[in-house]
Amino acid sequence: MKLKFTKMHGLGNDFVVIDGINQSPFLKPEQLRLLADRHFGIGCDQILLIEAAEGDADFRYRIFNADGGEVEQCGNGARCFVRYVHDRGLTNKNEIRVETHGGLIVPRLEANGEVTVNMGTPRFEPEEIPFIAEKRALTYPLDIGGRQIEISAVSMGNPHAVQWVADVDHAPVLTEGVLIERHPRFPRRVNAGYMQVIDRGHIRLRVYERGAGETLACGTGACAAVVTGIQRGLLESAVTVSFRSGDLFIRWEGENQPVWMTGPAITVFDGEINLGIAE
Numbered sequence: 562m563k564l565k566f567t568k569m570h571g572l573g574n575d576f577v578v579i580d581g582i583n584q585s586p587f588l589k590p591e592q593l594r595l596l597a598d599r600h601f602g603i604g605c606d607q608i609l610l611i612e613a614a615e616g617d618a619d620f621r622y623r624i625f626n627a628d629g630g631e632v633e634q635c636g637n638g639a640r641c642f643v644r645y646v647h648d649r650g651l652t653n654k655n656e657i658r659v660e661t662h663g664g665l666i667v668p669r670l671e672a673n674g675e676v677t678v679n680m681g682t683p684r685f686e687p688e689e690i691p692f693i694a695e696k697r698a699l700t701y702p703l704d705i706g707g708r709q710i711e712i713s714a715v716s717m718g719n720p721h722a723v724q725w726v727a728d729v730d731h732a733p734v735l736t737e738g739v740l741i742e743r744h745p746r747f748p749r750r751v752n753a754g755y756m757q758v759i760d761r762g763h764i765r766l767r768v769y770e771r772g773a774g775e776t777l778a779c780g781t782g783a784c785a786a787v788v789t790g791i792q793r794g795l796l797e798s799a800v801t802v803s804f805r806s807g808d809l810f811i812r813w814e815g816e817n818q819p820v821w822m823t824g825p826a827i828t829v830f831d832g833e834i835n836l837g838i839a840e
């Protein structure tokens with residue numbers, strides 16, 4: 562059976578988007594890995610599967626990393642999601658409520674084509690992240706390959722460990738990112754962010770993503786970097802987050818408040834792939 566898909570991206574963080582409402586694929590991890598494979602499959606950082614909502618939301622949205630693992634949240638994906646369901650006529654709303662494993666999110670298509678998403682409230686208690694620590698703190702020491710680094714830890718529905726660095730271009734993202742991702746104090750692994758503060762309203766960011774490696778941009782990573790930077794007194798409440806592929810705009814008014822993210826969502830092409838999917 563052929564599987565229809567749409568290739569999309571948010572600042573180069575790229576996705577294979579699958580309509581699971583009008584198709585009923587049963588995607589096993591090895592098939593997800595094949596979809597994501599940049600040589601033998603289509604190629605992407607994450608697969609986004611659209612399903613009918615179970616509760617009173619408009620849709621349910623499932624996210625799978627390139628390694629085939631299902632995860633709780635994806636910020637760049639949320640923007641592509643609302644662009645997809647709107648452009649395919651799966652909704653006539655510009656603002657939709659979406660169930661994810663990481664909680665409810667509310668993406669909205671803006672008149673200028675960008676997308677704003679209420680990404681929900683960040684959670685800082687270690688057991689909510691999850692992160693093994695005696696108690697909640699602004700930063701935590703972490704032993705990485707014999708070197709001690711200082712991280713902030715937060716959940717945006719998915720787990721993030723954010724480090725302040727003087728220069729992202731020379732940060733050990735590729736050598737140490739994987740060590741943070743798989744550090745035993747993160748029982749479900751973690752996304753590793755490297756944040757350089759340009760000024761109180763602007764940061765540069767690189768993210769070594771759980772289950773995908775370094776991506777060109779990470780929406781939840783941008784949210785995590787901004788909220789932890791605000792908590793550490795480094796940033797004001799509205800921040801431009803610059804990746805090498807472009808900017809996201811993040812706003813957070815403080816503890817127990819939602820994080821707002823605005824940025825682009827681009828459709829690249831439609832396609833079909835024969836994965837030998839069971840009906």
Ligand SMILES: N[C@H](CCC[C@H](N)C(=O)O)C(=O)O
Binds near residue numbers: 626632719720
């Ligand atoms: N790698 C992430 C999922 C994708 C998040 C990222 N692509 C975003 O835009 O938020 C995780 O394992 O939690």
